Amino acid sequence: MRLIVARCEVRYSGRLDALLPESLRLIVVKADGSVLVHADAGGYKPLNWMTPPTVIEERPGRMVVRKRAGASEDRLEIEIYEVLCDVTYDMGSPDDHAALAKDGVEAHLQELLAERPECCGEGFRLVRREWPTDIGPVDLMCRDAEEQWVAVEIKRVGGIEAVEQLARYLERIRRDPALRSCRGVLAAQTVKPQARVLAQARRIAWVEVDLAVLRDEREPELKLFAA
């Protein structure tokens, strides 16, 4: 990894054109060819960057990073006016088994709800996870207390797209005469207002589920809103 602190000007051209005027910034060149240009504020996101694979061409006072992007080319031109620091560190093999382990993402939520489908609706029993349709799998397929079919879409944050997605699935599912009356439920940690409105219009129910409740196996306290 190479770290350069320098006064520089950056031009990007590719999917759009961008000009970053001269100022003091951090340039990171990673072992895999990644190049990042960071300011001393505005966390997370680089001002400019190029993801690998890249070809880096360097001359004194100038660095050009290229990338093949289909017919055209992405290009990052860094004009360097003053260098305050330029150091390189060998950080070891990249195939380290030091990968990031996450817990609490949507997949996890799906696992927990598969174990406790009744949290998605009164009397729900799981028929199968990842129920296939011709445009992709529905997260959960259940039957309710009246033996009616219910398709459940699970999201961490339930927005309009989630309602649309479930609506598309239902359209396909209901083509099967046996599933003609299949209902839909959107289950999410939070369901946004606009999504609630749209769900209402699409006759899709929604329910907010609490990850902590699912984990602790506390009383669910169903907050279900029918379509």
Added chain:
Amino acid sequence: MRLIVARCEVRYSGRLDALLPESLRLIVVKADGSVLVHADAGGYKPLNWMTPPTVIEERPGRMVVRKRAGASEDRLEIEIYEVLCDVTYDMGSPDDHAALAKDGVEAHLQELLAERPECCGEGFRLVRREWPTDIGPVDLMCRDAEEQWVAVEIKRVGGIEAVEQLARYLERIRRDPALRSCRGVLAAQTVKPQARVLAQARRIAWVEVDLAVLRDEREPELKLFAA
């Protein structure tokens, strides 16, 4: 800006829990409180991070970054086992940081099309930009050569979501008796194959517009596909 190259282990807890095992990494602490942990590969995105505002608490061999996130708290715990580099640079006052100037984003496309609505369809005249509906504004509302209403959704890349979005708007718009017969046009620099198919099914027209053509005011050469 502070740059630390160190062998470290990182734990994040907040919206989810994540564990990053011990390895050699770059830690960036920005002047505004941003903290980034980068590996020597996998461009752009930090393995772990915290965006400002943050409170940083430091002891030898340990750094804890906290953030108020509503009721709960986001927390980044960095255990440092070996330090290879720890330098700090004064990168100047924040107002010194020249901003990034972009050109070619959707807003730009919308401006250009608002000036030349005929590029979205034969004889189109602009009635207003950002026409409000109860679920959000439509980019352009026009009338065509036959005085019929047309809602135009503008995207850089037109995918399925763009068609769905426009369909949602049309559903709302047409509730007004005066706009019952309002048509829809998706205008994008590129319209994806799947989106074309869906547009056909939804009776929405689409057109690919060329940014260069709009800029140069060359003859548009309308490539419009009716619904």
Added chain:
DNA sequence: ACTTAGATTTCGCCG
């Protein structure tokens, strides 16, 4: 190679 869907999405705008 292309498409789809998730993300600690981040970010900016507007209410």
Added chain:
DNA sequence: CGGCGAAGTCTAAGT
């Protein structure tokens, strides 16, 4: 401050 939509989204997974 919260909601909503764009992003050079990025990224991983499936086909």
